[in-house]
Structure formats: C-alpha cells, structure tokens
Amino acid sequence: MTTAVEGIASQQVAPRFLWLDLTRKCQLACVHCYNASGPDGTHGTMTREHWISLLNQADALGVRHVQLIGGEPTMHPDAAGLVRHALFRGLEIEVFSNLVHVSDGWWTLFQRDGVTLATSYYSDRAEAHDAMTGRRSHARTRANIKRAVGLGIQLRVGIIGNDDRAINAARRDLKDLGVVRIGADHIRAFGRGGREQVPDPGNLCGQCGKGRASIGPNGEVSPCVLSGWMSVGNVQDRPLAAILGSTAMAEANATIRSATQGEALCRPDKDCQPTDKCYPDQQPCYPAQPPQSPPRCNPTIQECSPGYEDSHCSPRGG
Numbered sequence: 001m002t003t004a005v006e007g008i009a010s011q012q013v014a015p016r017f018l019w020l021d022l023t024r025k026c027q028l029a030c031v032h033c034y035n036a037s038g039p040d041g042t043h044g045t046m047t048r049e050h051w052i053s054l055l056n057q058a059d060a061l062g063v064r065h066v067q068l069i070g071g072e073p074t075m076h077p078d079a080a081g082l083v084r085h086a087l088f089r090g091l092e093i094e095v096f097s098n099l100v101h102v103s104d105g106w107w108t109l110f111q112r113d114g115v116t117l118a119t120s121y122y123s124d125r126a127e128a129h130d131a132m133t134g135r136r137s138h139a140r141t142r143a144n145i146k147r148a149v150g151l152g153i154q155l156r157v158g159i160i161g162n163d164d165r166a167i168n169a170a171r172r173d174l175k176d177l178g179v180v181r182i183g184a185d186h187i188r189a190f191g192r193g194g195r196e197q198v199p200d201p202g203n204l205c206g207q208c209g210k211g212r213a214s215i216g217p218n219g220e221v222s223p224c225v226l227s228g229w230m231s232v233g234n235v236q237d238r239p240l241a242a243i244l245g246s247t248a249m250a251e252a253n254a255t256i257r258s259a260t261q262g263e264a265l266c267r268p269d270k271d272c273q274p275t276d277k278c279y280p281d282q283q284p285c286y287p288a289q290p291p292q293s294p295p296r297c298n299p300t301i302q303e304c305s306p307g308y309e310d311s312h313c314s315p316r317g318g
Contacts, residue, residue, distance in 0.1 A: 015063050015244055019214035019225045020051065022079060023071035027100050029134035030120075032160055034190040034226055037071040038134075044217025048078040050236060052085055054215060057240040059089040067118075069096040069225060071217075074106055087114050094118055099144035100137050107151065116154040119145065123166055124173035132160065142177070149178040156181035190226050199229050206260030209253040213244055223252050230255070 024041030026033075058066065066086055073079050074097050086093045094116040095109075102110075110117050119141065122132040129138035148155045157179050159170045167184045174182050189203050209223030219236040221243045222228050230252045233243035243249065 015058070015061050015211055015213065017065045017067070017212040018054075018058055018063055019212070020054070020066055020068050020073075020082070021070060021214050021216045021225050021228070022046075022051075022068055022073045022076040022082075023217055025075050026070060026072040026098065027075070027135065028072070028098055028137060029192075031132055031134065031192055032187040033192045034188060035071070035228060036191040041071055042217070043076055044219075045236070046215075046217055046219050048081065050219060051078060051082050054235055054240060055082065055086055055089055055091065057235075059091060061241055061244075063091065065092045065094070067094045067096055072098055072100070074102070080105060080109060083109050083115060087112065092116070098133070098137065099141045099148070100135075101140065102144050102147075107147075110148065110153045111151060116156070117148055118156050118158070121145070121157050121159050121170055121174060122161060124169045128166065142173075145174070145179065146177050155179060156183070158182075159184040160187060162186050188226065199227075201227065201230070201256050201259035204256055204260055206256060208256050209249060213249075215240075221249075223249070223256060227252070227256065 021035075023043045024035060024037045025039070025043060026037040026041060027039065029038040055066070068076075068079055068082065070076070073095055079095075083093055083095065092114050095106075096118045097106075099119045109115060121141065122129040123138075126136075126138035129141070130136050145155070145157065157174055159167050159174075159182065161167045161170070161184070171182055171184070189197065190199055204224070204227055208227050212224060214222050214225040214228065215235055216222070216225075216228055219234040220228070220231040221233050221235060221240070222230050223232070232248040232252050233246060235243065
C-alpha cells in the first residue's frame with residue numbers, strides 16, 4: 001500500500017521557481033515580518049560561491065524563475081552580482097525590495113530585460129505605513145514606486161492590512177502613481193506577524209513545495225519562505241536536486257497538505273490574486289505581462305498567478 005509520503009513523493013513537480021532568501025538584514029522592523037528581519041539581522045553563512053553554485057544547479061534542473069527576497073535583498077553585498085549571473089544563465093529574476101533606498105546601480109539592474117521588481121505598501125497615509133514598518137519609510141518607498149513606474153520598470157505591489165477601506169485607499173493611491181499590478185493580503189501568523197509563536201503549517205497555502213522551494217541565508221531548504229522552520233536539507237552539504245527529491249521534502253509536503261487539507265489557491269471564498277495565500281513569499285508575475293485573453297481563475301489552475309490583474313481572477317471566488 002502506498003503511504004501518504006510516497007504518494008506525495010511520486011507527485012513531486014519538477015522545480016520551476018526558487019526563492020533566494022538572501023538575508024535577515026533590513027533597514028526596517030516591520031511588525032508583520034514573517035522571518036523577523038531587521039537592522040540587527042545578518043547575511044548568514046551562504047557565501048557568494050554558494051549562491052552562484054545554487055543558481056547553476058537551478059538552471060541545470062530546469063528552474064526558470066527566481067526571486068531575491070529577505071530581509072532587504074539589496075543590502076546583501078553579492079545581490080547585484082547574483083542578478084547578473086542569473087541573467088547570464090538565462091533565468092528570469094525578481095527582486096523583492098522595500099524600496100527604502102535604491103542606488104543608481106540597482107536602478108540600472110531593474111531596467112534590464114529579465115528583471116522585475118516587487119515591493120510592499122501599507123497605506124496611502126504616512127503614519128499608518130510607518131507604523132507597519134517601524135521606521136519613517138513611507139515617503140521614500142512611495143517616491144521610489146513613482147520613479148520605478150516612470151522608468152518603465154515592471155513592478156508589482158502588495159498591500160498588507162486588515163481594513164478594507166484602508167486597503168482600497170492604498171490601492172487608489174498606487175493606481176494614481178501608475179501601478180498596474182496590485183494585490184492585497186492580511187498579516188500572516190509567522191515570525192513577528194505571529195508574535196513569535198510556534199509556526200502552524202495550517203496557516204500555509206497548501207501549495208508549498210509544488211515545483212518551488214526556498215533557500216535561506218544559512219543554506220537551509222524549505223518548501224517556501226513562510227515554512228522556513230521546516231528545513232529539508234542544506235545546499236552547503238548536499239546538491240539541490242537531491243534535497244528537492246528527498247524523503248524529507250516529501251514528508252514536509254505531506255505535513256503541509258494534511259494541515260491545509262490540500263487547500264487550493266483559487267477558492268470560492270477567496271480572491272485569486274498574487275498576494276492571496278502566498279504573501280509575502282509570493283512568486284513573481286510570469287508571464288510578466290498578462291495575456292490578451294487571460295483564463296478565468298478557477299481551482300484547476302495550479303499556480304498562484306500574479307501575472308493576472310485582480311479583475312481577471314474573478315468572481316471573488318475564483
């Protein structure tokens with residue numbers, strides 16, 4: 001008789017997407033941060049050579065899309081070089097930045113083909129936004145969102161909040177700035193967002209580990225960035241392919257499926273949008289531009305599809 005773990009293992013999807021969770025260092029101390037990053041965080045034990053090797057392995061495995069996240073990934077000393085190496089290997093890459101500080105070099109990188117940009121936004125009101133980030137950051141983030149739009153950079157923005165009116169006001173503000181790809185979500189119960197409580201896999205989306213995985217600053221591999229406590233191996237010790245195909249990964253996936261009852265991303269009582277059930281570990285928007293006739297959002301769609309605007313993922317239930 002096939003066990004649940006064996007069943008999950010036999011259904012393992014070839015990797016398509018990786019989060020490169022580079023660092024725990026960040027200028028901000030957001031109250032919702034799923035991994036409690038902040039000014040006192042570190043870049044971990046992964047060296048530049050480790051990350052380069054990982055990108056090479058990912059390319060060989062058929063991964064086509066990666067996201068740099070953290071912490072604030074642009075604070076990592078090797079981040080820009082990793083973007084360039086990913087592009088050299090033919091990978092598409094998204095940088096998830098708080099946009100508090102963007103150097104000229106990063107603006108140049110953000111405009112390169114194959115690179116997209118993502119950020120978070122909390123309110124059109126500075127005091128509310130800053131209350132979430134723990135720092136006076138609203139003016140700089142908003143100004144850099146405006147600049148990114150003006151430069152024609154492919155940008156998506158996720159709004160986090162618990163008040164629908166405040167979210168709608170933030171959405172209007174972003175649209176006034178010219179942002180097209182906008183999602184929204186509430187605070188997830190991980191890290192500071194969970195008040196450092198013991199993580200519950202039932203709060204995950206149920207799709208972690210399906211053709212995707214996250215690698216943290218110390219080399220630990222997990223099904224997604226929100227499930228960082230569920231380490232299934234370390235890329236400093238074993239090849240990525242061996243870890244992704246391991247019993248440990250299958251067991252982690254089985255635990256997640258059991259805890260979430262295999263919950264689909266597109267459900268009758270939820271919006272299907274880039275940040276629904278997959279924020280802040282949301283995948284980049286691929287294809288980068290929505291197709292001319294996007295499919296309706298329905299439970300048969302396996303991906304969280306940030307490439308489609310909210311109106312394409314309806315009814316609210318789609």
